[in-house]
Amino acid sequence: MSTEQLDAIRSGYATTGAAMHLGAAVSGASTSPTAHPDVQVSLPLSVLNRHGLVAGATGTGKTKTLQLMAEQLSTAGVPVFLADMKGDLSGLGAPGAPSERTSQRAADVGQTWEAAGFPVEFFSLGGRGSGIPMRATITDFGPMLLSKVLGLNAIQTSSLGLVFHYADKRGLPLLDLKDLRAVVQHLTSDEGKADLKELGGLSSATAGVILRSLIAFSDQGADVFFGEPELDTADLLRTCEDGRGLISCLELPAVQDRPAMFSTFLMWLLADLFQDLPEVGDVDKPKLVFFFDEAHLLFDDASKEFVDQIEQTVRLIRSKGVGVFFVTQSPRDVPAGVLGQLGNRVQHALRAFTPEDEKALRATVKTFPKSEYDLGELLTSLGIGEAVVTVLSERGVPTPVAWTRMRAPQSLMAPMEEARMQEVIAASPLGPSTRRRWTGSPRTRSSPHASPVQARLPRAAPGRRHPRRIDLHHKAARSPSRSRRTPNPAVNGPGNVRTRACSSRSWRTR
Numbered sequence: 001m002s003t004e005q006l007d008a009i010r011s012g013y014a015t016t017g018a019a020m021h022l023g024a025a026v027s028g029a030s031t032s033p034t035a036h037p038d039v040q041v042s043l044p045l046s047v048l049n050r051h052g053l054v055a056g057a058t059g060t061g062k063t064k065t066l067q068l069m070a071e072q073l074s075t076a077g078v079p080v081f082l083a084d085m086k087g088d089l090s091g092l093g094a095p096g097a098p099s100e101r102t103s104q105r106a107a108d109v110g111q112t113w114e115a116a117g118f119p120v121e122f123f124s125l126g127g128r129g130s131g132i133p134m135r136a137t138i139t140d141f142g143p144m145l146l147s148k149v150l151g152l153n154a155i156q157t158s159s160l161g162l163v164f165h166y167a168d169k170r171g172l173p174l175l176d177l178k179d180l181r182a183v184v185q186h187l188t189s190d191e192g193k194a195d196l197k198e199l200g201g202l203s204s205a206t207a208g209v210i211l212r213s214l215i216a217f218s219d220q221g222a223d224v225f226f227g228e229p230e231l232d233t234a235d236l237l238r239t240c241e242d243g244r245g246l247i248s249c250l251e252l253p254a255v256q257d258r259p260a261m262f263s264t265f266l267m268w269l270l271a272d273l274f275q276d277l278p279e280v281g282d283v284d285k286p287k288l289v290f291f292f293d294e295a296h297l298l299f300d301d302a303s304k305e306f307v308d309q310i311e312q313t314v315r316l317i318r319s320k321g322v323g324v325f326f327v328t329q330s331p332r333d334v335p336a337g338v339l340g341q342l343g344n345r346v347q348h349a350l351r352a353f354t355p356e357d358e359k360a361l362r363a364t365v366k367t368f369p370k371s372e373y374d375l376g377e378l379l380t381s382l383g384i385g386e387a388v389v390t391v392l393s394e395r396g397v398p399t400p401v402a403w404t405r406m407r408a409p410q411s412l413m414a415p416m417e418e419a420r421m422q423e424v425i426a427a428s429p430l431g432p433s434t435r436r437r438w439t440g441s442p443r444t445r446s447s448p449h450a451s452p453v454q455a456r457l458p459r460a461a462p463g464r465r466h467p468r469r470i471d472l473h474h475k476a477a478r479s480p481s482r483s484r485r486t487p488n489p490a491v492n493g494p495g496n497v498r499t500r501a502c503s504s505r506s507w508r509t510r
């Protein structure tokens, strides 16, 4: 590589504001590469809300890149949320193990390496696996989002809106899927006939379709995700007393085979954040950065509605100061409408074993700005923990394409010990013993089988068939959930998001 090219990279990545250091530029033949610690490849914190993609074949260093980004964000006081699909990111909470390799890498890239653990909080989806259970109530989820997840058509969607409206009018709290099923079941029973008629616009046929899709959704394991206590998105925006941002790790290994569950969750979480956070426009550093490791799991078999929703949310959430990074094997795993919005790119090595690989490689090369590299050749010969990087500069223009050796994470590159993880969970201010907040109704469920909604509905007579009434007339649905939700105590209107201090024993306090 020419000196001019190195100079162009040096000046292209120079920043005046806060930035994270990804690594150092590399030059030479792929058989004898030289890293240049004096040519730093950095990512300005001010462009993180322009989102990003970390891609590459398995074992090339994507997750470690995510780890070192999360570490530097936390250090800069930026809270991080990450979906830890394989459980290999829990190590963020423990100091890394020094090694010859790590010292070598640090020296190569001009990094002062120091073992360090970071403030972490572990969450699980509805209590599956290790972590504080993350849940949402059906009411808060709302009919629109639920319809999208269920893949309902327009008529069914407006009908579901009427069901919510009915529950709202009757003061029936819809906490979990069972509650919602009970209401739909009631409306399709003989006892509910009058109510159904009164609602005008909900046919029993449509109600039947909704009921069946709710049952199928439960069968996919979605039940555990709905209910109380509900996650308060402000819990994800915490900084510690020492100023570091909290890293919220959603531990998903236990539900890896249930993509419908976490895609549902993601959709709600993004929508909820979007709703709760004030507009901030462009900021010096983001309010929160989201990382989705193994993001292909999100989009595999996703409905068009889901993809549209993600695309729209990713576009709009930018002005709320939230950055979203997708981490996946190939850029082709991410739908075009989402990919087009990802301004920052870290591309690890790709394989070119099969014709399909070749095609993916060519497609990836095409998405990069022009450069002196033979990217097809470079991308297939990158070392582990090396990447081809292009991000947005502080002025918002793409930086020169740079072959980069990445820094080494300072926290543990292996999963945290289970016992230690349990300690962190037990010490959490969100743990069951200290959980302060119950949205919706203040009572807990005494039995997992008895739904309070069921108890408050007239009993259906056993063994009678419901008469079917087909009515295609329907009204526009109103969503009662958003406007009537319990005010979020941590969000005090525009520009004023309060951050609660981390108070876990394991975190350093001033």
Ligand SMILES: Nc1ncnc2c1ncn2[C@@H]1O[C@H](COP(=O)(O)OP(=O)(O)O)[C@@H](O)[C@H]1O
Pocket (backbone or CB within 6 Å): 056, 057, 058, 059, 060, 061, 062, 063, 064, 065, 105, 384, 385, 386, 406, 407, 408, 409, 413
């Ligand atoms: N930046 C890095 N610093 C140090 N080691 C790394 C780095 N990137 C990758 N490695 C090594 O490569 C292995 C695989 O990296 P990983 O991030 O898990 O790959 P991927 O997520 O792409 O499958 C790690 O366990 C680690 O040993």
Ligand SMILES: [Mg+2]
Pocket (backbone or CB within 6 Å): 062, 063, 293
């Ligand atoms: Mg990985």
